[in-house]
Amino acid sequence: MRFYIKQKVFSFKDQFKVKDEQERDAYYVEGKTFSLGNKLHIYNMQNEEILYVEQKLFSLKPAFELYKNSEHVATVKKSFNLFKNNYTIEGTNWTIEGSILEHNYVINNDSGRTIAEVNRKLISWGDAYSIDIYDEKHVETLLGVVIVIDTVSTGQN
Numbered sequence: 099m100r101f102y103i104k105q106k107v108f109s110f111k112d113q114f115k116v117k118d119e120q121e122r123d124a125y126y127v128e129g130k131t132f133s134l135g136n137k138l139h140i141y142n143m144q145n146e147e148i149l150y151v152e153q154k155l156f157s158l159k160p161a162f163e164l165y166k167n168s169e170h171v172a173t174v175k176k177s178f179n180l181f182k183n184n185y186t187i188e189g190t191n192w193t194i195e196g197s198i199l200e201h202n203y204v205i206n207n208d209s210g211r212t213i214a215e216v217n218r219k220l221i222s223w224g225d226a227y228s229i230d231i232y233d234e235k236h237v238e239t240l241l242g243v244v245i246v247i248d249t250v251s252t253g254q255n
Contacts, residue, residue, distance in 0.1 A: 099118075099119075099230070099231045099234060099237060100118070100119040100228055100229070100230050100231075101116050101117065101118060101119075101124060101125075101228065101229045101231070101241065102116070102117040102118075102119075102121070102219065102226045102227070102228050102229075103116055103117075103226060103227055103229065103244075103245070103248070104117075104226045113127070113128050113129065114126075114127050115127070116241065117226075123143055124142075124143065125140055125141065125142060125143070125148070125241065126140070126141045126142075126143070126145075127139070127140050127141075127245060128141070134155055135152065135153030135154070135155050136151070136152070136153040136162070136249060137150075137151070137152050137153070138150070138151040138152075138245065138249075139151075140238065140241065140242060140245070148166065148238045149164060149165070149166055149238045149239065149241070149242045150164075150165040150166075150168075151163070151164050151165075151242055151245070151246060152165070154173075157175075159175050159176050159177060160175070160176040160250045161173060161174070161175040161176075162174045162175075162246045162249075162250075164189075164239060164242045164243070164246070166238060166239065170189065171189060171190075171239050172187055172188065172189040172190050172239055172242070172243065173187070173188040173189055174186070174187055174188075174243055174246045174247065175188065176250050185198065185247060185250075187205075187243060190207075190236075190239070191207060191208030192205050192206065192207055192208075192213070192243075193205070193206050194206075194247075196216075198247055198251050199251055200218060201216055201217065201218040201227040201248075202216065202217050202218060203215075203216050204216070205240065205243065207233070211232075212232060213231070213232050213233035213236065213240065214229060214230065214231045214232065214233070214240045214243075214244070215229070215230040215232075216228070216229050216230075216244055217230075227248075229241065229244050
């Protein structure tokens, strides 16, 4: 499955749509404007919340909790490193390799198999990055992980 997220320049309130391969709206992401830490809600096009993301406040490193149906599914943390963006995904056995800042990276499962791939793309509706998800069982969680990484890497946390 392939999805596209248009890169944002700046917004006071996180609000954007995730497009499918045919450039149709597939998901809608909305953030809380006046809250401590980022709180993002990811909805399908039937307006059902499929994932809730909340920034952990009292953490030395940026950390985000992902919840699906009120159940914790993962924690995404950024490690401090002067030369790279290092992220860990706790609660899963996934690892991230590649260049986060350039939107060219992969997420691998514990057996080393690539389950998602993120690449910068130029498509008809503007500068965006694509997300190819090869593990359909974890589509929503993988989208949440990529959105969190984008939020942290663009300094919107």
